[in-house]
Amino acid sequence: MAQHSTKTPWLYLAPALVVVAGLLVYPVYQLGLISFLEYTQAQVSGGEPTSFRGLDNYAELFGDEQFWQVLLATVVFAAACVVSTLAVGCALAVLLTRVRALPRLALTLAALGAWATPAVTGSTVWLFLFDPDFGPVNRVLGLGDHSWTYGRISAFFLVLLEVVWCSFPFVMVTVYAGIRAVPSEVLEAAALDGASQWRIWRSVLAPMLRPILVIVTIQSVIWDFKVFTQIYVMTGGGGIAGQNLVLNVYAYQKAFASSQYSLGSAIGVVMLLVLLAVTLVYLRLLRRQGEEL
Numbered sequence: 001m002a003q004h005s006t007k008t009p010w011l012y013l014a015p016a017l018v019v020v021a022g023l024l025v026y027p028v029y030q031l032g033l034i035s036f037l038e039y040t041q042a043q044v045s046g047g048e049p050t051s052f053r054g055l056d057n058y059a060e061l062f063g064d065e066q067f068w069q070v071l072l073a074t075v076v077f078a079a080a081c082v083v084s085t086l087a088v089g090c091a092l093a094v095l096l097t098r099v100r101a102l103p104r105l106a107l108t109l110a111a112l113g114a115w116a117t118p119a120v121t122g123s124t125v126w127l128f129l130f131d132p133d134f135g136p137v138n139r140v141l142g143l144g145d146h147s148w149t150y151g152r153i154s155a156f157f158l159v160l161l162e163v164v165w166c167s168f169p170f171v172m173v174t175v176y177a178g179i180r181a182v183p184s185e186v187l188e189a190a191a192l193d194g195a196s197q198w199r200i201w202r203s204v205l206a207p208m209l210r211p212i213l214v215i216v217t218i219q220s221v222i223w224d225f226k227v228f229t230q231i232y233v234m235t236g237g238g239g240i241a242g243q244n245l246v247l248n249v250y251a252y253q254k255a256f257a258s259s260q261y262s263l264g265s266a267i268g269v270v271m272l273l274v275l276l277a278v279t280l281v282y283l284r285l286l287r288r289q290g291e292e293l
Contacts, residue, residue: 028272034265041259057266066242067250067267074225074246077156081224084164086217089171094201096176108173115169119229126162127234149235152243159230159244167223171216178212179205211285218282222275228252247271 035057042048061067092111096104114122130137132145149155182205190200206213228248231238238245238253245253247267255264 031265031268031272034262035269037262039262039265044259044261053262057262061263061266061270066245070242070245070247070250073156073244077160077246078221078224078227080156081160081163081167081227082217082220084160085167085171085220085224086213088164089168089216090175090201090213092168092172093175093179094197094205096172097179111169111172114165115167117166119166120233122166123162123230123233126158126165130158150240152239155235155239155244159227159234162230162234163224163227167220171220174212174216175209178209182208214285215282218278218285221278222282225275225278226271 036052036054037043037057038051038053043050092107096107099107117125127149129135130148132138132147138144138146148158186204186208187200190204195203226248227246231244231246231249232252235244238249242250242253248271251264251267251271254260254267
């Protein structure tokens with residue numbers, strides 16, 4: 001009987017596992033296989049035979065100074081996006097608990113609208129807002145024809161704003177749900193003791209919401225580390241001379257712009273390993289949270 005109960009969950013998961021295997025395992029296998037081959041346009045067109053290179057593609061990749069520059073830029077950019085998204089999402093989640101029903105509904109609907117907007121559409125809208133000729137932002141700030149996408153830092157900052165805009169609703173809604181689950185007596189007692197709103201958040205809410213904050217942080221890391229659309233659309237494929245490249249766009253350029261499909265696949269494998277490590281930490285935290293509950 002115990003053996004039957006152990007297998008039962010896997011029987012329920014079997015259909016989903018079959019779908020995941022077909023949609024994920026085989027493409028990942030092909031990605032890894034191509035990363036070990038000599039696979040360029042010549043091999044794709046059949047002009048030359050495919051040959052096995054082993055780890056040579058990875059050696060070439062790790063020996064490329066641009067790869068390390070792009071990796072560093074990706075890590076820094078993703079970290080800035082995660083911190084900004086968490087700050088905005090948590091602040092608005094607290095704000096939702098302080099306003100009346102109608103403003104709370106309006107803010108929630110506006111945030112969900114931003115969350116539901118496709119990345120291409122949102123990126124195009126933000127480009128228009130900051131357009132040097134017709135954008136309203138430059139007019140309001142009196143910046144004239146200043147180009148936000150010309151400089152490396154300003155272009156990354158512009159993309160960061162768009163990423164935060166479309167990402168903070170997830171954090172806001174999740175953290176707000178967690179705050180609503182906190183007993184009101186705890187918050188009232190802290191307020192009666194004279195604690196400020198910041199002190200209540202730091203000393204009361206944040207420790208109680210730690211499992212939720214850890215989860216939204218790790219998910220934000222996964223999402224922001226593999227940003228592609230916003231960078232590609234808003235910087236024209238990686239900025240001037242590739243100054244705004246991140247790993248996803250860099251892999252795309254190697255694979256499709258330069259027809260170096262094996263190098264593009266190797267970059268994809270590196271990204272997969274990094275994200276897999278983050279995902280394993282995420283699953284471990286979920287399991288630990290389940291044990292605590």
